[in-house]
Amino acid sequence: MPQAVTITGTRSTAHRAIVEYRAIFEEYVGPFALPGVRFHLGGASGIDSLALLWLADETEAELMVAVPAKVADQPADARDAIAAVRKSGRLAGLIELGGPLERAGYFARNRWMVDRSGFVIGFPRRGTNTSGTWYTLDYAANHDKPRLVLPV
Template identity: 50%
Template structure:
């Protein structure tokens, strides 16, 4: 039986080295990586891109990247991560929002949560509880889905 997991997190990741995130992902995403796990990841910079790169290199899990508009509208870092992992990405979902504003990102987050069995969130430690990461975690909570919250 396939386990589907959405990963969400802050775009602000510059306060730690990439190796710090690799260790973090090994500890908190690593136990779930298997051929029977499917990950939904947003196509933004920060945790989205870092977790995509880590999963592509450290798992055989299937990966779906979900973007609110198109991949071409994503930040350069995110486009590069998607391009580098293309051979490991099972599917790219472009929701084609007409405007890339908060409602489009919330729709992307709900899309991922609604298709997942659980959510792993990496919010910015001490960050606003109104962030997209917390909105995603709250949507999962409202749906009764398990959540693993790992502040960064």
């Protein structure tokens, strides 16, 4: 069982109902969300926020959020998810990397998370093969990290 897991995924999640994502997380993330396991999440809209909220509600796993610059620079829904998890006492840590709010900053954040994980779960948008999610999954593969890929 990995001690740390990175979750990465699409920001485009409106094509499914939240209840569907919660069922996917229950089935595929739940088996890894044991007490003592740390999850690294990117603190963005979409899968990052949905998974963060689900993990906080449904598991006892340790939750770490990393953002490329500052939380204040994240979209409102992502800031709200982080604030809710922080208020509930479930947020174990928040890393503000202070980088640029552009592709290079997001890629640096994703590398930071993968470098601290033993396993990566990716939720790319179905039908895409170039995105930050795929970049992160490829980075993990190039570092011999096991991956679970679940197109949504």
